[in-house]
Amino acid sequence: MKPEGKKRIWSEYQKDIADDKFYFVRSCIRQTFFPGSDTTFLKILREVLGKDVYENPDHTTCTGIGYHTEVVPFPTIQTVVARNFALMREKGYVNYTPSCVTSFGIYTEILETWHHFPEEKEKTRGYLKKATGREFEEPENLAHTSDVLYKFRNEIAAKAKYKLINKHTGKPLKVVDHIGCHYAKMFPSKGVGGAEYPQVLAGLVEAFGGEVIDYPERRHCCGFGFRQYFVQANRGYSISASKKKFESMEPFQPDFIITNCPGCNYFMDRWQYALGEMEGKTYGQNGEGIPVLTYEEVAGLVLGFDPWEMGMQMHQTDVEPLLRKMGVEYDPDKKYKGPNGEDLGKPMSPRFVKENA
Amino acid sequence: MRYHPFTLPFSIGLGFIMLYIIVMWTIWIVRLSRREQKIVWKRLFSFRTISAIWESIREGLLHRNIFKRNVLLGYMHMSLAFGWFMLIVLGNLEARLYPHGVINPPYYPIFFEFFRHDLTPLHEYEEIFTFLMDFFLLMVISGVSLAFFKRFRSRTLGMKRTTRHILIDRIAITALWFIFPLRLFAESVTAGLYNTGHFFTNFIGQWVIYNLPLDYLYYPAWWAYSIALGVFFITMPFSRYMHIPAEILLIFLRKYGVKEKESHSTFTKIELSACSRCGICIDACQLSTSLNISDTQPAYFIRDLRYSQPNERLRETCMMCMRCLEACPVGIEITRIRENERREHPLFSASSYGYINGYKYPKAKVAYFAGCMGHLTPSVIKSTLALFDAANVDYTFIDKNGSICCGRPLQMNGQVEAAKQLIDKNNHLIGESGAEVLVTSCPICAREFATSYHLAIPVLHHSQFLLELTQQKRLNFNQSGLKVTYHDPCELSRGLHITSEPRELLQHAVILSNGSKETESKSLCCGGSLGITNISMAERNKIATDTLNEIVAESSSYLATACPMCRKTFANAQDKIKVLDIAEILEKNLNFAPEKVSEKNQSPIKQQAVIS
């Protein structure tokens, strides 16, 4: 690997990311599966970096999953997106910051469509007016929440309590960065570092002292294709895709996986369990799984946030091996305790993927 | 004196070989199948026996077939076989002229010159006998000299290549070559001492008496002669010379109708032993003449099969063109044996072709079958059908929508179980089509249909059918005056013995001119052979061009052939001469008689083909 080559490519794919006044938009599935990540994002931006982040309770889904499964027609999704844009302008914000990669892809696609086919935008204007009476303007800046953390990676690193370094060996942790397909594969120029060698998470990992490993299937989909996962008969395709990735990364012995996409995070986390139960196969070290973290969780850990407060016990693939490697101070007993110390109940353990080995 | 110890080596050898022959003949005859034994007994006292005796003399002693090939080579074989035979016969007669009477020990006539010198003949013909004995000895010696000469200059005897022999053959042949010079020497020494010889032995004896110490050589010479005979007899059963007794049995059995079956049999064992490895098959083989592959011919293949197992290369490196079969002076069914040997190595299972089950041929009266190769030469099909149309034949092109292979290629390669599936299917489908006659322009198919199928209808090559139509005046041709060389396809000429029909047919339209004697049953293979897989296309092309160079007369405008594969092979190999099928040439020169055309116009119903 020639680092200078990668840097040259990265230099060609840098994008404008706003530095304050973010209009935050949630991901449908992540706030359910990893709600702590959204909270962590807000906490980092507001409390650590002192930024203004506005979250509007009236905003809705982008309907991306419905759109990609051909349930929602294109005029409909354009109108829904236009409504969300309108809500932002109504609150006086111009920097649209979705936390979902599929949404980010949808917004990018629709903005590009409007750019090339202004008549679509005009039609949408009419639909929105008719449906809600609202007017909308395009955001001035569209950045995914991982873009925002990427932008502030050095500020975060400067305040870090921990580094992505193995406490026992002193070597950088080996990290697999997985970028959601819809982040840059459709519009490479809209992603930090482009589509082939994305920098958005690699930049974070390197800023935090870790080492990104480049494994053959790094560009491969996590397996969550909507049409694959949502139809049970097709789920074999879904898990095959994940398996292909795990098999490809396994020889590199990654310490954890970082993703910037809610679906990827969920699938790479849960499918390790499913593959373990189906085939008895685990991909991490010592029979463990490979922990799969969101970028906010990684940033939060680095900043010294409490893992359980960030909801990291919600991962099906246990994160404790990573916490120990990083030397994070945490209380194992609080793992399944609520904020007020109440018992949340411990989930059943997987039979094959070892926990807390 | 009627005994001397030097006769022992000979006597032991003779005893051994006689016993061996009796035992082997008995074993072979006993092991023939019950049916074969039955026909042998039935036909034993018939003209066939006389015919077999004559053939034994003709081929076993006089070697007529070899004479036909090359006079000098024929003489060489004849002088050895017939000369020796005469020495034995005359020696026996001569010995009986002397006082010891009619009953002699077996060695006595052989070494008679040794025993004779102190005897007085009882007969006035002594002079003639001694002359004859010298004469035939001279004949044999001349044969031995030729055989020796042949080792170095085989071309003089019409053989480009001779067989490379194995050790046991070398020992036997050396013994054989020594027998007669030693006999000559022993008899000459005796003649020198006792003047018992005639023009030859006396002459040499006189020379010897002045140059060599005869007294010392007298006994050693007779010992050496006897030992040479003994060695020859002992080695005979294990060497090529087993062919002498085996060939005699073979000739008789063949006359009685015993032949090769679909797998190796006792008869095969006799045939294998009857091969003298004379090597005539090597020159007959185009793999040798064109490609320098000179170690897989029957002489070697049969040898290996007799002693053990021929290897894969030996088994497979043969075009199955049957030229060796045609050339073999012993008439061994070489190609059949090779095919049977290939059958021992099945590579395809008996369930390979399930996919043809749903296929059907259309209803037909005269069924025309182009075959696989025919489909590669559409112009042949077109011309053939145009001729059928012109003759108002009510035909159906039954494999217009695709042939099922006739099975011959598989069969030639020993894949008999696989071939059977195709044969059964085709057999059934042709029967189902209701055809009254099956015409094909492919000799490969024709041979397979005629020999491996059990069709209740006549199978004709298109040359036969077209000739018949011409003879019935249903086809007329203009004589173009063009000169054409006709090439006999292997499967048609040697396989089906169809050589005159194509010629007769062609002569209606062109003038035939052949540039070679290698024609009809001796015709050269085009090299396209389906019987071989392990030669390259470049090698096939070499065979094709060599064949064309040999057979095409300079004046010829076209090469005519009667096989789509030959046609394609020749055409692919060169650009010099245009290659056409008989049907194509005929169609070019078709003459529509005016009355014929009007008849056709009047009656739209086509006439039914009448085929005897």
Added chain:
Amino acid sequence: MKKVAVIGGGVTGLEAASQLAQMGYTVTVFEKNSAAGGHVSKWDRLFPNRRHSIEVVNELKSYLNGNPAIYLSTAINKVTKKDNRFQLEAYNQVFEADAVLIATGFELFPAERKEEYGYGIYDNVITSAELEGMFKENGYPVKRNGDKPKRLAFIHCVGSRDEKVKRPYCSKVCCVTAVKQAIEVKEAIPEAEIFCLYMDLRMFGPGYEDLYKEAQQKGINFIRGRLSEASELEGSRVLIKTEDTLSSKPLKMSVDMVVLMVGMSPAQGTDELIAALGLQPNKDGFVEITDYHLNPVKTKVDGVFAAGACTGPNNITDSINAARSAAVEIHKYLNNK
């Protein structure tokens, strides 16, 4: 004595200059690099007979004996036409000529533009031109760590027949070059396993198809399919993925070295050079010729001719032919003036 200016000192420029000088014109060759010979001088051996390219270059250079004269390291910035006379500007100098031959040749496709192939990023992804350099230097290819590669893949059509990188045309020479190089690698490293990933094998010239068959005989494997992406494995091996289109199935394999058969791109600066004359590039970016059949060296502007790879991908034979053709056309033009 009429003057002809030849812009470009590669095979086309040198050959045309030599022919024109023999016809009695005063010829000046302008070469922007410090040595004449163009791309060919960087090559080790040439298809189809694997002649050393230095022979060709030296022969062409030997013509430079005063007339034609050559200015090295002299890039012409602008050409203008005034009353049938041309003025060529280079730095601070101005040259005059009665006719101009554009022979600016081509540039190799910048392989890093196919990002997914990892050129410039992975250790052992190189271009065909770099492989020639290795042949020149060592006689065999070397990995970045100095070892000989044991398994190589040649990727055809890199920057050719690819609308994604705006090179929709065929560069003509890469197929046969790949086959030639594959044979050379096999001869240098007999145990090497070599794969050529091709779209079509365009073996149009004399002896090219023979070279292809020779490669097949030497056991070089041909896989029909375009490289989709390359990834680096441990040990700086490269995993390549393609579709094996002959069996309609994806195919992957790891190799020690990937050689990208970079195509011919229009030379940078030629557009600007000819713009002042009112000439435009054709749709592929090469100098536009007015008559591709009957006069393949003539441009829209009288007195301006173009030959060789500046008009589109060419092999050496094509370039030499075009150069001679240009010499004849220039002669006709100058005599009829």
Added chain:
Amino acid sequence: MIDFGFAPMEVSVHNMDTADLSLAHWINLHDETFNHCIACGSCAATCTAGQFTNFSFREVCHAIRRGEIKSAIDESEKCMLCGKCTLVCPRNVNTRNIIMLIRKANLTFRP
């Protein structure tokens, strides 16, 4: 093991790193024309067996080059050995010989 009602699929990719090319090498050793194929498909187009079934000599050879030995050997049995392909092959690939070699491989190479 839990049955979730779905499972990872068989990988449908030619992996040239693990492909068993022993048969390809063996055939090439016995008949170098095996390598001369340019995948034009003349053989399959003219094939007598190919009229009735999807047998393709080109595909059989290709499968061998990709290490799919078993399917290639199984498929080769559909050949009728008629020899049309040998006559049409523009690269003079000795097709029948290769079929015979594959059939022989059935006895020794079959995994």
